[in-house]
Amino acid sequence: MTRMIFxxxxxxxxxxxxxxxxxxxxxxxxxxxxxxxACMVWGEGIHVMLLTHAKWRGFxxxxxxxxxxxxxxLALNFDNRDDVDRVIQxxxxxxxxxxxxxPEDHGFMYQRSLTDPDGHVWEPxxxxxxxxxxxx
Numbered sequence: 001m002t003r004m005i006f007x008x009x010x011x012x013x014x015x016x017x018x019x020x021x022x023x024x025x026x027x028x029x030x031x032x033x034x035x036x037x038a039c040m041v042w043g044e045g046i047h048v049m050l051l052t053h054a055k056w057r058g059f060x061x062x063x064x065x066x067x068x069x070x071x072x073x074l075a076l077n078f079d080n081r082d083d084v085d086r087v088i089q090x091x092x093x094x095x096x097x098x099x100x101x102x103p104e105d106h107g108f109m110y111q112r113s114l115t116d117p118d119g120h121v122w123e124p125x126x127x128x129x130x131x132x133x134x135x136x
Contacts, residue, residue: 010056023094067119
């Protein structure tokens with residue numbers, strides 16, 4: 001069986017959040033989507049569950065982090081630097097905030113950061129493992 005991860009995120013406005021993630025290239029899995037939650041698929045084993053606040057509160061009594069806080073940072077790899085830049089531009093045009101942290105360019109790795117409309121932090125990156133400097 002393929003191992004999968006389901007990242008669960010509380011969201012204020014489910015349709016707005018679905019549109020944001022669709023613009024970034026996620027696809028919706030209607031089998032796990034209703035008026036309280038949406039399953040947005042990044043790849044075979046990576047799923048983001050967008051949960052309304054009411055749905056979220058059915059799983060935990062812990063408070064929802066307010067926008068501007070950092071509960072987690074999620075990194076997604078892309079095929080090249082241009083794709084990283086493209087997703088940052090797309091996020092900005094669809095309700096996200098780009099470059100909440102300074103971009104990082106280490107030669108073998110290029111990374112930028114954004115938040116979705118609810119303030120969840122994502123870090124699109126590109127990396128060439130063959131170009132990682134030797135630790136000798």
